[in-house]
Amino acid sequence: MHHVLVYGDSLTLGIVPNTRKRFPFDERWPGVLENKLIELGYRVRLTENCLNGRRTVWEDPFKPGRNGVQGLAQYIEMHSPLALVILMLGTNDFQFSHPHNNAWSAAQGIAALVNEIRRAPIEPGMPVPSVLVICPPPIRSPQGVLAEKFSGAEKRCGGLADAYRAISSELGCHFFDAASTTSSSRVDGIHLDADQHLALGRALADVVGPILVAQPSACGG
Numbered sequence: 690m691h692h693v694l695v696y697g698d699s700l701t702l703g704i705v706p707n708t709r710k711r712f713p714f715d716e717r718w719p720g721v722l723e724n725k726l727i728e729l730g731y732r733v734r735l736t737e738n739c740l741n742g743r744r745t746v747w748e749d750p751f752k753p754g755r756n757g758v759q760g761l762a763q764y765i766e767m768h769s770p771l772a773l774v775i776l777m778l779g780t781n782d783f784q785f786s787h788p789h790n791n792a793w794s795a796a797q798g799i800a801a802l803v804n805e806i807r808r809a810p811i812e813p814g815m816p817v818p819s820v821l822v823i824c825p826p827p828i829r830s831p832q833g834v835l836a837e838k839f840s841g842a843e844k845r846c847g848g849l850a851d852a853y854r855a856i857s858s859e860l861g862c863h864f865f866d867a868a869s870t871t872s873s874s875r876v877d878g879i880h881l882d883a884d885q886h887l888a889l890g891r892a893l894a895d896v897v898g899p900i901l902v903a904q905p906s907a908c909g910g
Contacts, residue, residue: 691733691772691901694764694818695719696757696802699880700825701777702739706876707833708801714884719775721890722897724764729894731901738764743796744781755781757798758805765809771818773897774806777867780825780879783842790845796852803860819900821863823855823893826871826885829878839879865896 695701703717704710714720714737723735742755749755757778765771779795786793803820811817828846831839850866857864870892871885881889 697739697777698743699741706874706880725737725894738820759882762809769811770815792848792852798858822857824850826868826873
């Protein structure tokens, strides 16, 4: 059995755009991915660790606990042995409140997360998991209740995929550009609509499956 940890923000949590509701697990992209992998014959379990507003390395000035580095090493320790960690973060780095909210800075934040994963105090003999970095789709013109928080973010996030691809290559991580499969929400310009979760989850099965084939079974069965 291969155990995969998905570490993300509200795009992965499955917030229904412009609401406080959440898509069910089998409609969120991690659930779609898990079901598709099982359908393809993989023995796999996905665990989500996702939080609204989570950044790569920044604090939220209004809500505590949104710095993605905090607690990450312990989450890796908690869920090990892991075959793979999937990181999909960065959208919230482009909120108005951060002084360095550009693509290069978000990529450096991803690097800090990857390094934290690799430094996690896992038990002797457990594998250091592979890492798949997913670049979230570009922010469209923000709409609705989050428009003020993300004012101008559609311009600031330019070049994010190239920056993530470069840092992933530098660190020896797998990389996937979500924009190759889907845009961000047509409703609020930030999150993912139901059909976009479906498209992303299905596309990722073709990426994650081969990664798992190259890994030893991570759950001992």
